[in-house]
Amino acid sequence: MKNTQPAHDHPQLGLFSLAALLSLGGLADSIYLTVTHLTGEDVTCIASSGCSEVLSSVYASVGKIPLGAFGALGYFVAFSLATLAAFGYPRARTFLTVVVAGMLATTLWLLYVQAFVLHAFCDFCLLSAALTLSLSVIVAVGCFRKRRHRTATEQAPLVES
């Protein structure tokens, strides 16, 4: 009887490695925003003009903790889970899906706040949003492939017999 289990899932490894890299980008962005918030520095926007308005609004912190710190925590957890998933830890994929879903929900809320409440956009926040959306797509693709792979594995012995 042939062994139907693949030795290693290379496409999944690539996907989760990419997710880990994107998380690192988000981590750097969040750390920068956290530090500028703590030092009171006014952030310069390059593409948009609303950095000051957004980053000094009441939505930029939860109590005394800057929102960037929560972002940094989220991206670090996402990075850790993506790394573990890339190395084949199956539960890490599940947790990564949950974490990224939470980050996506937060991102959509913050985009709404920028567009309809503050009427101002911040480059660094938009960069974070783009990274989270990309992470979400990657995780969704990963889930889809996993489901397809599982279906194929379940059907394989039937085909052989």
Next chain:
Amino acid sequence: MRRYLPFAIIGAVLLITAGSGLLLFRSKYSSMPIKIAAGKPGAEPPHIRGSAKARVTLEEFGDFQCPPCGILATTLLKVEHDYRTRVRVIFREFPLGMHAHALTAACAAEAAGLQGRFWEMHDLLFQNSMQWGKESPRPMRVIPNAEPNASPDETATGVRGIFAGYAATLGLDVERFKKDMDTEQVGARIKSDQERAASIGVDRTPILFIDGVQIPFSSFNVDALHAVIDANLSGKAVAPSSPSPTPAQ
């Protein structure tokens, strides 16, 4: 070995992130606090609110289009109210080049000052900065930070009208106000304050000094400012906590 590799990577990233975050924080915070020595330049007479005999002096370097400056302005109003004749506040112009209308706003405040209404215009500008700050610069270009005399207002036709409206609200001579905004006297005052900022190492806003000692941004709240002012009033002034030694200027 492969089993531990992902945890080693995660640990390394955690260490690098914490280290780089700390380094970035220290690099932005290391110049704090600084002390103002006597003899530094600055617009004379400075804009002072409060009693001339006040025992404690708060000196702010601010930009009217900087949101944290607006928040600090509200905090300082509360502090002034709490201490009445025991504190006085000095405002120094430091319009940042990154804010399209900051220099125009500084000119408006100084022009109002020529008619004796600087602080009223100061308060109006901060209270409404979210509104006039959204006016589009025409054409799009950033006003150079260190050149207050270089046609300070070509780019902000919209805000000029808004500021003239504020001048009318304050009962100023609006025509004189409009002319004064472009005078050399106004430009020279702003430039002089900017030179003062440069001479003591101020490079951002808001920056606040209490009796010549810089206050860290984390202390820009009523309780922390009360603590510093109380210490100064009782003659037990202590340097605000800082991650680096205090360089005397």
